[in-house]
Amino acid sequence: xxxxxxxxxxMSVQEAETVTLSCxxxxxxxxxxxxxxxxxxxxxxxxxxxxxxxxxxxATENRFSVNFQKAAKSFSLKISDSQLGDAAMYFCATMxxxxxxxxxxQGTRLTINP
Amino acid sequence: DGGITQSPKxxxxxxxxxxTLSCEQNLNxxxxxxxxxxxxxxxxxxxxxxxxxxxxxxxxxxxxxxxREKKESFPLTVTSAQKNPTAFYLxxxxxxxxxxxxxxxxxxxxxx
Numbered sequence: 001x002x003x004x005x006x007x008x009x010x011m012s013v014q015e016a017e018t019v020t021l022s023c024x025x026x027x028x029x030x031x032x033x034x035x036x037x038x039x040x041x042x043x044x045x046x047x048x049x050x051x052x053x054x055x056x057x058x059a060t061e062n063r064f065s066v067n068f069q070k071a072a073k074s075f076s077l078k079i080s081d082s083q084l085g086d087a088a089m090y091f092c093a094t095m096x097x098x099x100x101x102x103x104x105x106q107g108t109r110l111t112i113n114p
Numbered sequence: 115d116g117g118i119t120q121s122p123k124x125x126x127x128x129x130x131x132x133x134t135l136s137c138e139q140n141l142n143x144x145x146x147x148x149x150x151x152x153x154x155x156x157x158x159x160x161x162x163x164x165x166x167x168x169x170x171x172x173x174x175x176x177x178x179x180x181x182r183e184k185k186e187s188f189p190l191t192v193t194s195a196q197k198n199p200t201a202f203y204l205x206x207x208x209x210x211x212x213x214x215x216x217x218x219x220x221x222x223x224x225x226x
Contacts, residue, residue, distance in 0.1 A: 004156075035215075045157075045204060045217035091156055095215075100145060100164065101172060102215055104156030 002027045004092050006105035013082045014113050020067075021077045021108050023092030031097035034068065034075045039107070040088040048090070051075065079110075087112045117141065118218035120205050125223045127199075135190045135221045137205030146188035147206040147215065150174060157204060163188055192223065199225045 003026045013019035025034070036048040051059045051068050058066050063080045075094075079086055092105040118139045127133045139146065145164050149157040159172030163182040177196025182188055188207075192199045205218040 037217075042219070043202060043222075044219050045206075047214050047216065050214055093156075100147070100162045100170070101159050102147075102149075102157070104158075106154070106156050 002029070002032075002094050002096060002103045004094055004103055004105035006090075006092055006108050008108045009106070010109045010111070012111040012113055013079075015082055015084060017082055018078060018080045019082055019110065021079075021090050021092075021110065023075045023077070023105060025073050025075060025092070025094050025105075027073070027094060027096065029096040033095045033097070034066075035093045035095070035102070036064070036066070036075075036077045037091045037093060037104075038086075038088045039091065040085075045091075049077065082112050084112050084114060086110060118205060118207055118216060120203075120218040120221050123219065123221060125221055127223070127225050129225055130194045131225075132191055132193050133199075133223065133225075135192065135203055135205075135223070137188045137190065137218060138186055139188075139205075139207045139218075140186060141207055141209075141216065142185070143207035143209050143216075144185070145208045145210070146182070147208075148172075148178070148180065148188070148190045149204045149206060149217075151202040151204060151220075160190065160203075192225075199223060 032053045034051040038046045067076045089107045093102045121136045147162045148160040161180045163169035179191045204220045208215045
């Protein structure tokens with residue numbers, strides 16, 4: 001079974017600075033996908049970034065990037081130049097190839113201090 | 115606009131009543147999902163469907179039922195057999211497994 005662990009229930013960062021959210025996972029699969037989702041106060045789940053496990057290159061989406069360490073089963077999210085609109089719950093998730101189920105971590109609440 | 119709609123946003127029911135949550139998508143996605151979110155927790159899969167007239171149980175299917183008569187629609191019924199139905203329910207869809215899963219705005223169900 002796949003599991004996802006987010007060890008930081010809460011994080012805070014000053015506006016315009018950089019913050020890294022941690023995520024570790026456990027899987028016996030060789031082919032899988034990793035995701036970061038953002039859930040703002042509206043509670044809409046928004047896809048932030050997606051990584052295919054077979055790709056060594058770290059995914060990047062504008063100010064968001066990941067540090068994917070496959071051997072360590074680590075998938076951290078880096079947010080650069082933090083903005084007030086980045087304040088949200090962030091969920092790390094994984095899905096094995098061919099499966100239909102996203103397995104989520106418990107989430108990290110990110111606060112941006114002006 | 116393409117997307118996933120869920121209605122209503124807030125729903126209140128008395129204990130013992132069945133209630134159906136609506137989910138519609140116009141993204142032409144094959145796969146649709148229902149997730150449940152409890153306070154301070156991640157999402158847990160209730161049911162999923164890969165194609166019309168086919169659906170599979172997720173991790174917490176007990177007390178729930180679904181149908182998939184149309185590609186665009188995947189309603190979820192919360193039955194009186196569900197012991198703790200009060201939660202936030204999220205519908206989602208994806209084009210194919212492994213690709214991005216997109217979520218609707220959610221329905222907050224309160225049962226008293």
